[in-house]
Amino acid sequence: MKRLSLTLILCLFWITPSAAQEITLKRLAVFPFTILSKEPLPGVSEKVQQTIQEQMEKDGFGMVPIGEVEREIALRKAPLTPELATEIGKKLNVDAIIAGSLVKIGPTVALEAQAVDLTGKLAPINLKFEGVGLASASQLARKLAQEAGLKIMGQERIAKIEFKGNRRIENDAILATIQSRSGDLTSTIKLREDLKAVYAMGYFSDVKVDVTDTPQGRVVTFLLEEKPSIDQILVRGNKKIKTKKILETMDIKQYSIASDATIRDNINKVKALYREKGYYEAEINYNLEPETPTEVNLVLDISEGAKLYVRQINFTGNAAFKDKELKEVMELKEKTLLSFITGSGIVKKDVLERDAEKISAFYFNHGYIKARVGEPEIEVRSKGIYITIPIDEGPQYKVGKIDFQGDLIEPADSLLGKVKILKEKVYSREVIQQDLTTLADLYADQGYAMADISPVLKENDQDLTVDITFDIRQGEKVYFERIEIAGNVKTRDKVIRRELRVYEQELFSATNIKKSTQNLRRLEFFEDVNFSTSPGSAPDKMNLKITVKERPTGQFGVGGGYSSQDRVVGMVEISQSNLFGRGQQLRLQGVLGAITRRYRLNFSEPYLFDKPLSFGFDAYNWEREFYEYTRDSRGGDIRLGHPLRWEYTRLLWMYRFENVNLTDMVANASPVLLEAAKIHNTSSTSLTIRRDSRDAIFTPTRGSDNSFTAELAGLGGDAAFTRFVADSGWYYPLFWGTVGVIHGRLGYVLKNSWGALPAYEKFYLGGIDSIRGFKYAEISPRDPVTNDRIGGDKFQFFNFEFRYPLYKKVGLTGLVFVDTGNVYGSGESYLSSMRTSVGTGIRWYSPMGPLRVEWGYNLNPKPWERRSNWEFSVGGNF
Incomplete structure (x- = not known):
């Protein structure tokens, strides 16, 4: 290195004799x-x-x-x-x-x-x-x-620039670093600067300049001695991080020039990798081992040191908020007992930078508009990392006057009722951003897609208030000129277009774009849906491009559960929810087990004849061994559905026919069951009105799903009854990505005068889709003499869930729940007694499909009931 430094000094102040002549400027x-x-x-x-x-x-x-x-x-x-x-x-x-x-x-x-x-x-x-x-x-x-x-000055101009001695570095790359060009006047000062620039590239151990006079002008030649190239990169001393990972972090490749600056930059990248893993004291040195006269091996000697965690995060200058409150805002956490599992307590530069921004935003959202968060100070001592974040809070500002100026499509008083900042006591940048979005959507729904809305703030330092004026420039109304669809390999364009609420040649609408996005996501045909806009052929025209990324929609599924009476039961399902890319659903299901056998064929067409009329049918054969009897059912149904004028609302009609045989009746069976064994055929029709505004089917985070069904049986057949079932589920986004769920269902059935109401058409509860912790159909009124389950004529149950993200990257969700409800017989009233369970579970849209694993605990089991019960289901994609 000393020899190279001396050569550099000589090169900077010396040019070969033929170039040493002073160039006389006329x-x-x-x-x-x-x-x-x-x-x-x-x-x-x-x-x-x-x-x-x-x-x-x-x-x-x-x-x-x-x-x-x-x-x-x-x-x-x-x-x-x-x-x-x-x-x-x-x-x-x-x-x-x-x-x-x-x-x-x-x-x-x-x-x-x-x-x-x-x-x-x-x-x-x-x-x-x-x-x-x-x-x-x-x-x-x-x-x-x-x-x-x-x-x-013809004889003193540069006629040609040449390079000699460079083997791997292209002439153009060197030429790009120098100022001199052919046709320029020869300048000793400029050539010296060029010499420095070429040497600073880091690829040459020696650089000289030779200038030769010719009849055509002067020829400038750069005489270069190229550094050796790297044959191999060897890593020594690493135990915690694999060599492959280290080499992937570096951008030096085999046969690269051994540039000191480039090597140092790559060492810093490896150091950053170690710091991300918690090895904050890792030291990396390098040396070049000659391999051939023109090649060397780059050897990295690594001393990893111990893994260091954040022991303490401190703040200075904070008076309005305690350290604990500020730490809750941060993504970076101090070391805990579970840090070796969760990875918390590891310092990552990008995370720390984001945390500084989050703390700033936290202050801005609480009225401290002049708060400043300084550069976090990182100190390594006592085998740990201590972080200090300086804060200058400044005073807290309250909300002053709210006003509007510019192009107002509604009176100011009306606009005032749409903004939330009016309800805030102190200034909040987050609420202002929400209000800007609200106002932008309001204007966009009127076709003003390019409306420019900005808050003009006036700080009143005397009374510590902020006056806010929303300055609105609406621009021109914009129409959709062309709507393009991309990314759909399997799904047909019309399946996507029929879910859109925006149309070509109509006014731009932000709300309808959001609805269209939600509708496409609810199909669950796509992993991702993206809407983007581009200018049209005129200032008032806009093109809309919808890009989708398809997910596999064919599924095979397996599921099962275990209880002391049901033992092991398994389910196999083959389905396609986007048949031939038409949006049709076809499902074949088989349930096999020691006590049950069930086969089901299901088909659904959401748009019959390309109209918003859904059509479907089911055919099934179901045999199940209950404790009291074996039920063998064969039947099917036909379904039609049509949307109503209210958003997300549909009217559904269904006709069902089923033949049921009860066999293997227990000795001394209940008279109710003996009567049911004589009733075989059910012919019924039903109407359902349903409103489903959920943002997803498997793991919704907002919206609701409400329905009411009325069924009339007795259109032929043996059974004759009227049944009503109401169902309602509500989903609320809470804090930190969590979701609250409230779900309830109730039903009532009564026998019609011209037929019978068999026990198997009555209500039973228990299982993964009703009250968890009880096995399937375990909750039921029982014969007071035989203790046989005989079904109830009314029921209700409620599910209360708290869902929280376990691992966001893969979509793993955890939940805790409370289920309560019961089935009631004649003479009993709703809520007269309740069966309750609590439990936990996980849900995951895995590569094998939707997965549920849930465990329920029966808070007050009866003698014939288990204290707890596990159930799971999982499906897979193909």
């Missing part, structure tokens, strides 16, 4: 140009003279100030002639003079001049340039100056 004088024109042209002569003067100074000539030239002319008190110009030039000790005239005949402008070399080395140089219009005079003057310079 000293010139430019005289005023004579104007030959029928019309007066005031100021044109001075402008031409000044333009030539400036251009030649730029080209490196030493120029006599124009004022000195004019002073000498004035002293002579005689018209300017070539002889007088020569005399003045000699007195001013110049090497050459330039003088001439501007001739204007009609629109044609001619600039004629002569450059005279007073040293006698060159013959006089005659120059002439023509243009059209007086405005061309400046351009003609610049051309004249450039041509004069070329001819006067």
Whole structure:
């Protein structure tokens, strides 16, 4: 390294002998140009003279100030002639003079001049340039100056630039770093700067410049000694991070030039990698081991040290908020007992930078509009990391006057009722941003897609208030010109377009774009849905592009559960929810187990004949062994549905026919069950009204799902009854990505006079979809003599859930729940007694499909019931 430093010093102040000659820059004088024109042209002569003067100074000539030239002319008190110009030039000790005239005949402008070399080395140089219009005079003057310079200094210009000694570094890469170019005047100062620049590239151990005179001009040659290239990168001493990961972090590759600067940059990248893993004291040194005369091995010697965690996070200057409150805002946490599992307590630079921004935003959202969060100070001591974040809070500002200005599509009082900042006591930047979005959507729904809305703040330091004026510039109304769809390989365009609430040639609407996005996501055909806009063919036109990323919609599924009575039961399902890309659903399901066997075929067409009329049917064969009997059911149904005028609301009609046989009845069975065994056929029709505004089906975070069904049986067959079922589920986004869920269902059934109500058409509860912790259909009124389950004519249950993200990156969700409800017989009323369970579970849209694992605990089990019960279901994609 000492030898390289000495070479650099020598190179910076020495150029090879042929280039050591001092380049003499000519000293010139430019005289005023004579104007030959029928019309007066005031100021044109001075402008031409000044333009030539400036251009030649730029080209490196030493120029006599124009004022000195004019002073000498004035002293002579005689018209300017070539002889007088020569005399003045000699007195001013110049090497050459330039003088001439501007001739204007009609629109044609001619600039004629002569450059005279007073040293006698060159013959006089005659120059002439023509243009059209007086405005061309400046351009003609610049051309004249450039041509004069070329001819006067022709032998001192660079004719060619060459590079010798570079093997891997391209000539163009070197040329891009230097200032000198072919055609430039040779400059010792500029060449020295070029030499420094080439050496600073880091690819050369020695750089020299050779300048040779030729009849065509000077040839500048850079003599280069290239550093060796890297043959292998060897890593030693690493145990905590694999060599492969270290090499992936570096951008030095095999056969790269061994540049010190590049190597140091890559070492810093490896250090950053170690710090992200908690090894804050990792030290990395390097050396170059010769392999061949032109190749070396780069060896990294790593001392990893111990993993260090954040022991303490401190704040200085905070008075309004306690350290604990500020720490809750941060993503970076102090070390805990579970840090070795969760990874908390590891310092990551980007996370710490985000945390500083989060703390600033926290202050801004609590009225501290002048708060400043300084650069976090990181200190390593006592085998731990201590972080100190300086804060300058400033005063807290309250909300002052709220006003609107600009283009108002509604009265100010009406707009005032739409903003939330009015309800805030202190200023909040977050609430202001929400209000800007609200106002932007309001204008966008009226077609003003490009409305510019900005808050104008006026701080009142005396009473510590902030007056807020929303400045609105609505712009022009915008229409959708063209709607394009991209990314759909399987799904047909019409399946996507029929879910849109925006249409070509209609006004822009932000609300309808949001609804369209939600509708497409609810299909669950796509992993991602993205809407983007671009300008149309006119200022009031806009193109909309919808880009989707499809997910596998074919599924095979397995599921099961276990209880002391049901034992193991398994389910196999094959389904396609986007059949042939038409949005149709086809499902074949089989449930097999020790006590149950069930087969089901399901088909659904959401848009029959491309109309918003849904159609579907089911066919099934179901056999299940209950404790009291074995039920064998065969049947099917036909369904039709149509949207109503209310958003998210549909009316559904269904006809169902089912044949049921009860066999293997227990000895001394309940008379209710014996009667049911004689009733076989159920023929019924039902109407359902349903409103579903959930943002997703499997793991919704907001919205609701409400329905009411009325079913009439007795259209033929043996059974005759009327049944009502109401269902309601509500989903509320809470804090930190959590979701609250309230779900309830109740039902009532009564026997019609012209038929019977068999026990198997009554209500039962228990299982993963009703009250968890109880096995399937376990909750039921029982015969007081035989204790057989006989079903109830009314029921209700409620589910209360708290869902929280376990691992956001993969969509793993945890939940805790409370389930309560019961089934009631004749003479009992709703809520007269309740069965309750609590529990926990996880949900995950896994690569194998939706997965549920849930455990319920029966708070008050009856003698024949288990204390707890596990259940799970999982599906898979293909």
